[in-house]
Amino acid sequence: MDLDDLNPGALMRQTLLGMSRNEQLRSVIEKAPVSRDVVRRFVGGTATHEVMSVASELVDTRRLVTIDYLGEDTADPAMATRTREAYVELLGALAASGLSQEGAVEVSLKLSALGQALGRDGNKIALENARGICQAAANAGTTVTLDMEDHTTTDLTLSVLHDLRQDWPWVGAVLQSYLYRTEQDCRDLATAGSRVRLCKGTYKEPEHVAFQEKGDVDRSYVRCLKILMEGEGYPMVATHDPRLIEIATVLADKAQRGAEDFEFQMLHGIRPDEQLRLAAGGARMRVYVPYGEEWYGYLMRRMAERPANLGFFLRGLASRG
Numbered sequence: 001m002d003l004d005d006l007n008p009g010a011l012m013r014q015t016l017l018g019m020s021r022n023e024q025l026r027s028v029i030e031k032a033p034v035s036r037d038v039v040r041r042f043v044g045g046t047a048t049h050e051v052m053s054v055a056s057e058l059v060d061t062r063r064l065v066t067i068d069y070l071g072e073d074t075a076d077p078a079m080a081t082r083t084r085e086a087y088v089e090l091l092g093a094l095a096a097s098g099l100s101q102e103g104a105v106e107v108s109l110k111l112s113a114l115g116q117a118l119g120r121d122g123n124k125i126a127l128e129n130a131r132g133i134c135q136a137a138a139n140a141g142t143t144v145t146l147d148m149e150d151h152t153t154t155d156l157t158l159s160v161l162h163d164l165r166q167d168w169p170w171v172g173a174v175l176q177s178y179l180y181r182t183e184q185d186c187r188d189l190a191t192a193g194s195r196v197r198l199c200k201g202t203y204k205e206p207e208h209v210a211f212q213e214k215g216d217v218d219r220s221y222v223r224c225l226k227i228l229m230e231g232e233g234y235p236m237v238a239t240h241d242p243r244l245i246e247i248a249t250v251l252a253d254k255a256q257r258g259a260e261d262f263e264f265q266m267l268h269g270i271r272p273d274e275q276l277r278l279a280a281g282g283a284r285m286r287v288y289v290p291y292g293e294e295w296y297g298y299l300m301r302r303m304a305e306r307p308a309n310l311g312f313f314l315r316g317l318a319s320r321g
């Protein structure tokens, strides 16, 4: 029996999502002698050269890549600056290796890692840092996508997106189908050249802003996808869900989109066989590869999504503990 069949329920998910933002637990788990294999399954290393080699392997197997330098909720301006510098260094290395050519490898970033949460000037600081990264991406011939965080940041993130697109119209957005507002956001963003990554959403959100039932989130995903596929933008279908992947293929066909007119996206380490199958069938398939020291919050959200991942993680901890 698959561990998922046990349905650990909403409680487990809520607990894990709560843990993802618990600072004390974070320092304990980050310092635990975690097997490198446990982290490596989902994270493309801690250093630039490690993620470059993961990206290169993915590109060699006909997959596209987006790289995320891990970090979020930065409370220190110097840390936000270091995050910008890490992206600029990464983009320089990607350009030098040729991996960023024609956007084969791009980057994804979280505005909270660039200073968005730093009080009154937070959004301005994040915007300036994001500008530095967009310029480096332009120099490297590739693109940037802004991750979407919890619902309290949605409007701010979309306003930064709007500002960045004045200079770099290729900056991509992420929308989350669990939010009630997202159908309207899809309509607003389904414009010519607009790159929109649609995902279900991974944060713990209250009932007044987000669907709580999986079925409702999935149905919202289909409605949003329909809007994006019928619109004029470039949809990026970010899911591992076999039903949604099938529906996306049908909707793209109906909207007369060719293989070049949209892409599938999945997280590093999740359903790699399906990634290869889609790529071999001629689809554009992009893999989201996070890297860096700050892997805790990211990994805990992956655990919350799938208890089988939790078993893998705990076994890894126990084997080294």
Ligand code: FDA
Residues within 6 Å of the ligand: 146, 147, 148, 149, 174, 176, 197, 199, 200, 201, 202, 203, 238, 239, 240, 241, 242, 265, 266, 267, 270, 271, 287, 288, 305, 306
């Ligand atoms: P879900 O978790 O409901 O799984 C549906 C089905 O997919 C499962 O029933 C199973 O069949 C299959 N599946 C899922 N995981 C599997 C596994 N490990 N092995 C085998 N089968 C598996 N979120 C956010 O809030 N902001 C963001 O910016 C982003 N960015 C982002 C980028 C990209 C490229 C991706 C793929 C995802 C995100 N996310 C995100 C995360 C997203 O919101 C969501 O939490 C996860 O993708 C999990 O949702 P699924 O759509 O995969 O469905």
